[in-house]
Amino acid sequence: EDKVVQSPLSLVVHEGDTVTLNCSYEVTNFRSLLWYKQEKKAPTFLFMLTSSGIEKKSGRLSSILDKKELFSILNITATQTGDSAVYLCAPRAGGTSYGKLTFGQGTILTVHP
Amino acid sequence: EAGVAQSPRYKIIEKRQSVAFWCNPISGHATLYWYQQILGQGPKLLIQFQNNGVVDDSQLPKDRFSAERLKGVDSTLKIQPAKLEDSAVYLCASSYGITSGSETQYFGPGTRLLVL
Numbered sequence: 414e415d416k417v418v419q420s421p422l423s424l425v426v427h428e429g430d431t432v433t434l435n436c437s438y439e440v441t442n443f444r445s446l447l448w449y450k451q452e453k454k455a456p457t458f459l460f461m462l463t464s465s466g467i468e469k470k471s472g473r474l475s476s477i478l479d480k481k482e483l484f485s486i487l488n489i490t491a492t493q494t495g496d497s498a499v500y501l502c503a504p505r506a507g508g509t510s511y512g513k514l515t516f517g518q519g520t521i522l523t524v525h526p
Numbered sequence: 527e528a529g530v531a532q533s534p535r536y537k538i539i540e541k542r543q544s545v546a547f548w549c550n551p552i553s554g555h556a557t558l559y560w561y562q563q564i565l566g567q568g569p570k571l572l573i574q575f576q577n578n579g580v581v582d583d584s585q586l587p588k589d590r591f592s593a594e595r596l597k598g599v600d601s602t603l604k605i606q607p608a609k610l611e612d613s614a615v616y617l618c619a620s621s622y623g624i625t626s627g628s629e630t631q632y633f634g635p636g637t638r639l640l641v642l
Contacts, residue, residue: 455633501568505629512629513582516568
């Protein structure tokens with residue numbers, strides 16, 4: 414059975430801090446890994462990672478994948494209160510699983526002013 | 527570009543009643559997904575459609591849940607009869623398709639269901 418574990422489960426920081434969120438996975442026929450941000454509504458897409466060791470960057474957010482060690486990290490630098498949300502990682506399967514996403518339980522990030 | 531539309535946004539029913547949710551994906555997206563998200567957990571895939579065919583419904587409780595996408599565009603998800611443990615947010619997502627090379631799934635706002 415596919416498994417995704419995110420850590421920490423929750424994190425409380427102050428504005429300006431840097432955070433690192435972790436995602437480890439065991440997925441049959443792994444194809445890619447997606448990161449989503451979820452506030453009090455639907456998950457919004459952040460990154461899709463397919464290759465090991467290549468950092469993807471968007472503003473203060475960056476992410477990298479290690480397909481050998483089966484994990485990904487999401488970094489947020491100079492955090493702001495608007496970064497407060499649940500961050501979900503979701504490995505995507507290929508082959509006969511037709512692109513199925515398996516979500517982790519999420520990391521709850523709270524940024525205080 | 528309009529996003530994924532879902533209705534209703536909220537629904538409160540009593541156990542053993544039936545309920546239906548509607549989803550309209552982003553125009554041109556061939557693949558449509560229904561997820562169940564219980565409070566404190568990540569979304570769990572219930573069913574995946576490619577056009578109007580079912581690709582994966584392995585985690586759909588078929589004794590009470592059903593879904594259809596008759597014309598390959600919008601979709602409905604039904605629960606009959608509902609149980610207390612069905613209380614959750616039901617998310618619909620869509621993507622261009624599994625063979626298009628664009629794998630990103632875009633989510634709708636969800637329907638929050640409370641079963642009393």
